[in-house]
Amino acid sequence: MATTTTADAPGFLTLLFSRRAVLVALIVFVIIVGLCALAPMIAPADPAKMSVRARLSPPGPDFLLGADAFGRDVASRLLFAGRVSLTIGLGVATLSSIIGIAIGLLAGFFRSLDAPLSRLVDAMMAFPDILLAIALVSILGGTILNVVIALSIVYAPRIARIVRASTLVIRELPFVEAAVALGSSTLTIMTTHVLRNILSPIIVQATFIFAYAMLAEAGLSFLGVGIDPATPSWGTMINEGRQYLDQAAFLIIFPGLAISVSVLALQLIGDGLRDALDPRLAKDL
Amino acid sequence: MPDPLLQIRNLTKRFPTARGMVHAVNDVSFDIPRGSITGLVGESGSGKTTLGRTLLRLIEPSSGQTIFDGQDLNALDAAGLRAARRRMQIIFQDPVASLNPRLRVGQIVAEGLKAHGIGTKRSRRDAAAALLDEVGLGADAMTRFPHEFSGGQRQRIGIARALALEPDFIVADESVSALDVSIQAQVLNLLLDLRARRNLTILFIAHDLSVVEYLCDQIVVMYLGKVVEQGPARPLYTAPAHPYTQALLSAIPLPDPARDTTRTILKGDIPSPLAPPSGCVFRTRCPLASDICADGIPPAVATGPGHLSYCKKIEETYAPA
Numbered sequence: 001m002a003t004t005t006t007a008d009a010p011g012f013l014t015l016l017f018s019r020r021a022v023l024v025a026l027i028v029f030v031i032i033v034g035l036c037a038l039a040p041m042i043a044p045a046d047p048a049k050m051s052v053r054a055r056l057s058p059p060g061p062d063f064l065l066g067a068d069a070f071g072r073d074v075a076s077r078l079l080f081a082g083r084v085s086l087t088i089g090l091g092v093a094t095l096s097s098i099i100g101i102a103i104g105l106l107a108g109f110f111r112s113l114d115a116p117l118s119r120l121v122d123a124m125m126a127f128p129d130i131l132l133a134i135a136l137v138s139i140l141g142g143t144i145l146n147v148v149i150a151l152s153i154v155y156a157p158r159i160a161r162i163v164r165a166s167t168l169v170i171r172e173l174p175f176v177e178a179a180v181a182l183g184s185s186t187l188t189i190m191t192t193h194v195l196r197n198i199l200s201p202i203i204v205q206a207t208f209i210f211a212y213a214m215l216a217e218a219g220l221s222f223l224g225v226g227i228d229p230a231t232p233s234w235g236t237m238i239n240e241g242r243q244y245l246d247q248a249a250f251l252i253i254f255p256g257l258a259i260s261v262s263v264l265a266l267q268l269i270g271d272g273l274r275d276a277l278d279p280r281l282a283k284d285l
Numbered sequence: 286m287p288d289p290l291l292q293i294r295n296l297t298k299r300f301p302t303a304r305g306m307v308h309a310v311n312d313v314s315f316d317i318p319r320g321s322i323t324g325l326v327g328e329s330g331s332g333k334t335t336l337g338r339t340l341l342r343l344i345e346p347s348s349g350q351t352i353f354d355g356q357d358l359n360a361l362d363a364a365g366l367r368a369a370r371r372r373m374q375i376i377f378q379d380p381v382a383s384l385n386p387r388l389r390v391g392q393i394v395a396e397g398l399k400a401h402g403i404g405t406k407r408s409r410r411d412a413a414a415a416l417l418d419e420v421g422l423g424a425d426a427m428t429r430f431p432h433e434f435s436g437g438q439r440q441r442i443g444i445a446r447a448l449a450l451e452p453d454f455i456v457a458d459e460s461v462s463a464l465d466v467s468i469q470a471q472v473l474n475l476l477l478d479l480r481a482r483r484n485l486t487i488l489f490i491a492h493d494l495s496v497v498e499y500l501c502d503q504i505v506v507m508y509l510g511k512v513v514e515q516g517p518a519r520p521l522y523t524a525p526a527h528p529y530t531q532a533l534l535s536a537i538p539l540p541d542p543a544r545d546t547t548r549t550i551l552k553g554d555i556p557s558p559l560a561p562p563s564g565c566v567f568r569t570r571c572p573l574a575s576d577i578c579a580d581g582i583p584p585a586v587a588t589g590p591g592h593l594s595y596c597k598k599i600e601e602t603y604a605p606a
Contacts, residue, residue, distance in 0.1 A: 174383035177343050178446065181375050182397035183367045196387040 015276040022272030029265040032258070036082035045073035047080045047232060056248045066250045068240065078254055081232035085214050085259070088148055088233070089266075092213035093206045095152035100159020101202065105190050107160070108167025118164065121157040129154050133216055134225050142228050151216055155209045162205055166198035200277035207270035211263040218259050234259050289316035290454060290486045291340070296349035298332075298339050305559045309335040311510035311566075312349070317454075317503075322480060322487045324501035324518070326494055326533070330555045332510040333490050337456040340488070341373055342366060353454070371401060374447035378459035380439035384431040390417070390442055391427035397450040416445040420475060437468035444475065454486045462493060473500055494537050498522055503591075506530050509555060509566040516592030526586070526594035529567050565597065573598045 017023045035042065044064060051071035059066040065075040107117035124132070136150035170176065171194060179189050214234075220226035221235025222242075229236050234255040241251025298310040310332045317323045325333045338344040340351055342358060351358040358369055374397075377383035384393055394413040398404055404412065414424040420441040431439055440460060447455055457476065461469040473496065479485055491497050497504060498518060505515040506529065514527040525531045532549040551570050556562055562569050568578035577597055585593040 174377040174379055175385045177338075178375065178377065178383060178443075179385075179396065179400075180343060181341055181370055181373075182400050182446070182450065183370055184396060184400040188400065192388070193385055197385070 012276060016272050019272055021268050025265040025268035032262055033086060036079055036086055039079035039083060043076035043079050045076045047072060047076040056244060059250060065254050068251055069244055074254055077232045077237060078258055081234050081237055082258060084231055084233040085217060088217045089210040089214040091148035092151040092155060093210040095148060096155040096209055097159050097202060097206045099152060099156035101163050103160040104163025105167055108164040109171060109190055121160050124157045130219055133220060137220060137225050142226060144227050147217060147227055151213050159202060159205055162201050163198060166201060167194050170194045170197050204270055204274040207266055207273060211266035214259060215263055288319050290319040290354060291317040292352040294350040296339060297347045298335055298344060299347045307558045308510045308561055309558060310339060313512050315505050315512060315515050317486060317488060319486055320484055321502040322489055322500055324497035324504040325488055325490045326497055327507035328492060328555060331507040333507050334458055337458050337488060337490050340456060341375055371450045372452050373454040374452040375456045375458060376443050376447050376460045378463055380436045380463055383443050384439055386431055389428055389430060393442060394445045394449055416448055420445045436464050437472060440472050456488045458490045494533055509561050510558060511566050513567060514594045520589050520592050526588045526599055527596050528571050528573055573601055
């Protein structure tokens, strides 16, 4: 019987790292997070310290990755900016998952709530992402928390759709009926029986949202509607460097690389998670 | 019939669909005696599974009564229903989908106790271990996941879960039809064993009549949402009165190649429950059907003690022994 083969099926980590790219991506991402987390200790200079004489100096022994228009050390700013960008990415991935799970579970579980909640989700997904984010940040104001809230509202519908669709499938399974017959509460059924069985696709989607949110934050900052320019993020760094593109392209290249590499790594991790989690899910159900 | 645990009265379930009303269970009445095993048989689409679910109100009935130990279940509010369900449980057909793949077997079996706040975490664990032992699985099963077990073992887990609340009544919905024949026998013997030990009353839903004969005291035959014949197992098998029951019984394969079998082969499929035939629902496939079958639902005809058949042509089909 097929059921007995799963016991000696390869473990989750073996499956996840069976593609070398996923392992490399995870290592790269961990290094990026580690560097940014340790920024106050390893940054070569104060990211806010200005030096008029060092304006736009190219990468070299004094300034590892050069200096910006105010003579601030780009390498140090990159590390501190990463903290902001990664925090926003993580914050959005977390908050949008919470909102999306709540909406999706309610819509999938209670027939009467399905139509209104699904229409709300459809309406939000009809807006272009960045436009909705710009509108929300304009209303809320440009702080890190507000950017996280705005982007979470933008991305929550993606999670909500997945959760609703999966919930509709799971709630019809006999083990849910068994739970009803045993007298388990609706909350227990929603969490223990439904949510626990749909975590895999949520985790995968949250990884992608982490990446999208970092890109979106960069986009917002670049457009000047993100977090206020005094707080460095990779997006604001690109925005500031833009004016000196002809003289000091490195001002854009380094934060641009930081964003690209982080996002690419996250996408690869997300792909790997999806491939490693989905066949198992299909087999288990 | 003496002392029924469950009295089903005019139970009806209609599902509204885009193309009209589906009559899944249509005005069904019968009793289930305390401590008996009642077999509910019929082909796919006869409404037997819906009926089983409706008894526990996992599906809300459209009308009718289900009187369980003197109490009408269909009149209960949510809290009353939850309390009543402690005494009635269900065992499912699909041994894979009926167990949550993310929970350990110990948690699965103890779920009912936890839901009703019975005992402490420790006592619930001990109870689960004892139940697993009772259904023939070792206590080491507690910490394992459902996918580590075979189909028959999973079915035992499902039975242990149903027994945790010490119910009086269990609906076994095609509980062995997904298993190999040798495993079927083991699970059936387990059910017989548990019935004797715990004085259970069981409604055994099946489409396999040879299994039902082995297990049941009483048999109810359904066709297209209606009961066509009911009675004690032995007379119903030896002298089926309704032409549908006769056709069903003649379809049982006999493990004896020398024996001459004259089979009544039914033609066509079961009609759409969207538009059941007028009068007798079986008349479109009945070899004896004539004009009188089209008007008026056939009345119950007693063909023996506790043996009822719903057929207008009973004297043509039935020769009392």
